[in-house]
Amino acid sequence: MFKKILVPTDASEYSRRALKVAVELAQSVQAEVILLHVNYTPQAYWGYTVSYGITMTQDQLDQNGELALEATLMGIDVSQVVLSKKVESGHPVTVILEQIKKDAVDLVVMGSHGYGALAGSVLGSVSQRVLQRANCPVLIIK
Secondary structure, eight states, X not given: OOXXXXXXXOSSHHHHHHHHHHXXXXXXXXXXXXXXXXXXXXXXXHSSOOOTTOXXXXXXXXXXXXXXXXXXXXXXXXXTSEEEEEEEEEOHHXXXXXXXXXXXXXXXXXXXXXXXXXXXXXXXXXXXXXXXXXXXXXXXXX
């Protein structure tokens, strides 16, 4: 059924809930879980950097990504599943969609902040955009 389950995370409680569901599902079908954090970089969206005097090196971004992965995993037992962790940089929706193709992902499980259609369109809901564009099933956890 599902061999690879992608769980994008922003280290929020919503992402932690999504990971818990993905781990339970992965245990039942012997699937691999890929935990992905995307460091949002404005240049990935706009094509250039507007730093406003704040600069971070790629190493610092990667470190923050690793911290986000660890924060998401904290207190969740993943010992019964094969879990790989990835940190990428770019626009979250674009990177998640690329990761689905690259890793032949069968299912995406992601948390939703629950902004709703109107607020989500204004605030830029990643889960809504992935749901619309993904070529595999997407499970949204509230």
